[in-house]
Amino acid sequence: MSEDAIVVEGLEKSYGSVRALCSVDFSAPTGSVLGLLGPNGAGKTTAVRILATLLEPDGGIARVAGLDAVRDAAKLRAKIGLAGQYAAVDENLTGFENLDMVGRLYHMGKAEARARADELLEHFELTHAAKRPAKTYSGGMRRRLDLAAALVFRPPVLFLDEPTTGLDPRSRLGLWETIESRAAAGTTVLLTTQYLDEADRLADQIVVVDHGTVIAAGTSDELKDRVGGERLEVQLEDDTDAERAMAALAEISEDRPTLEDHTVRAAVRRRSGIIAEAVRRLDDVDVCVEDIAMRRPTLDDVFIALTGRAAEEEPSEEPREEVYA
Amino acid sequence: MSALAMTVSDTLVLARRNLKRIPRQPDLLVAYTVQPVMFVLLFVYVFGGAIQTPGFDYVDFLMPGIIAQSIAFGGFVTALGLSEDVQKGLIDRFRSLPMSRGAVLSGRTFSDILLNCLSLVVLFSVGFIAGFNFQDATVGEIALGIVLLLLLGYAFSWVFALIGLFSSTPETANSLGFTLIFPLTFASSMFVPAESMPDGLQQVAEANPFTTITDALRSLWLDTPAHTDIWMSFLWCFAIIAVFAPLAIRRYRQVSAR
Numbered sequence: 001m002s003e004d005a006i007v008v009e010g011l012e013k014s015y016g017s018v019r020a021l022c023s024v025d026f027s028a029p030t031g032s033v034l035g036l037l038g039p040n041g042a043g044k045t046t047a048v049r050i051l052a053t054l055l056e057p058d059g060g061i062a063r064v065a066g067l068d069a070v071r072d073a074a075k076l077r078a079k080i081g082l083a084g085q086y087a088a089v090d091e092n093l094t095g096f097e098n099l100d101m102v103g104r105l106y107h108m109g110k111a112e113a114r115a116r117a118d119e120l121l122e123h124f125e126l127t128h129a130a131k132r133p134a135k136t137y138s139g140g141m142r143r144r145l146d147l148a149a150a151l152v153f154r155p156p157v158l159f160l161d162e163p164t165t166g167l168d169p170r171s172r173l174g175l176w177e178t179i180e181s182r183a184a185a186g187t188t189v190l191l192t193t194q195y196l197d198e199a200d201r202l203a204d205q206i207v208v209v210d211h212g213t214v215i216a217a218g219t220s221d222e223l224k225d226r227v228g229g230e231r232l233e234v235q236l237e238d239d240t241d242a243e244r245a246m247a248a249l250a251e252i253s254e255d256r257p258t259l260e261d262h263t264v265r266a267a268v269r270r271r272s273g274i275i276a277e278a279v280r281r282l283d284d285v286d287v288c289v290e291d292i293a294m295r296r297p298t299l300d301d302v303f304i305a306l307t308g309r310a311a312e313e314e315p316s317e318e319p320r321e322e323v324y325a
Numbered sequence: 326m327s328a329l330a331m332t333v334s335d336t337l338v339l340a341r342r343n344l345k346r347i348p349r350q351p352d353l354l355v356a357y358t359v360q361p362v363m364f365v366l367l368f369v370y371v372f373g374g375a376i377q378t379p380g381f382d383y384v385d386f387l388m389p390g391i392i393a394q395s396i397a398f399g400g401f402v403t404a405l406g407l408s409e410d411v412q413k414g415l416i417d418r419f420r421s422l423p424m425s426r427g428a429v430l431s432g433r434t435f436s437d438i439l440l441n442c443l444s445l446v447v448l449f450s451v452g453f454i455a456g457f458n459f460q461d462a463t464v465g466e467i468a469l470g471i472v473l474l475l476l477l478g479y480a481f482s483w484v485f486a487l488i489g490l491f492s493s494t495p496e497t498a499n500s501l502g503f504t505l506i507f508p509l510t511f512a513s514s515m516f517v518p519a520e521s522m523p524d525g526l527q528q529v530a531e532a533n534p535f536t537t538i539t540d541a542l543r544s545l546w547l548d549t550p551a552h553t554d555i556w557m558s559f560l561w562c563f564a565i566i567a568v569f570a571p572l573a574i575r576r577y578r579q580v581s582a583r
Contacts, residue, residue, distance in 0.1 A: 075423075
């Protein structure tokens, strides 16, 4: 396919006086994972709802799998899967019944829907709980069932709205692995998240949104490069070596090396050979090194640099996303 | 698949879903069985002695009214279920599927018909035990009354569907339903003769569709004069469906979680 699987151009949406999206642009090539990163209220959910045909934009273009999200909404629904931060499963139905129902609503045949439900339950390690009502499931199990429901029809494009919010670390890791395997199988994934490590790990491209506008876009590495170079961190065996160590590293450092918690930090521009050179210099002045490593800036650093605040802060309430005609 | 075949198939899939839930939610089962029984017993034995219904035993006067009220409220489970579906994000999932746009609601209202059949069996049973008897009613008249009741239940399911979609929580749906519709059933001839009410209220009661429907049932089952009540009752039901079904479907297409 020549066109990108997800194309958003000049997308606008307001709720009353609140501008949820102000001329937002982004795109995702077929088979890639796009991470929409931003704090609560940034407009991530609004963008996903528009792309998933749940909400009509005020203006701009939203195309998914070559189809317009407004004009071709009915056709588009056969090509997308949606899983949200609220695990949308029927608590009174069993895991099997939930997936079977979704299959029938995609107009699969009876036998086909059942076979697909069994297959997904096994894939998501829910076979043992297949006959239990979903209200008896743990949070992680519900999320897996919700994701399974989004995959019933093998959609080429998958929307995941904060898929791991509220999950314990182990369930989170499991869900990440599942998302990675879907992406590896060629599914285009749009993922929203407030977690920087999640975007870092899963997304090929990251779009940072804040207050309804795109404030940065690129790969994880590109974004980190914008914040500045790398840092060399040297952990010392003995603090009395600190002065000599900092002096030795000053020549290869961009600025004055600093000392904190037995660790000397120095900003460096180039990467290749820098550790070997640092070790040589430290050895020349008889500094004993416990550990030495290069540290790249984290996405946390990126977010603070871009917005002047940490990503986890919640500056405003997500607007109540409801439309009155 | 044609649009009609798709709508029928989706409706049946969702109706089956609604019915499967019932035995797993014992509180709903109570609403369908114990609550109507309680109402019949309260009215017959607590108020019955004090209410004058010239020409009738009170239980005979009461049963058509109380059955109509219970059946009209049968759709309540639709209001609760839909507001829960909205709250839990299930409506978002359904709206993102390539399914019929009305099926979530028609599935609800269709399963309500089946549940109302269950209510009817319970209500007639407790009615007969309390002493209710048909008077000069043919099998056809009894059946026509039952058809009218099921149609009434179906019409009110659409009213409750709209209430459910406008409620942010099942609790809101509950209080909205009770404050809007419950008084309407009491300001009618369902439980007491309209003539016994003060001026003003009496005129309201006489214009109330619940009065029309209850009087139609009495004419069918107790051989009272029918006037225009029977065909007017059917007209009322169709009018309610014609107004509320499009409103509810329109609302469904715009509603979203949170």
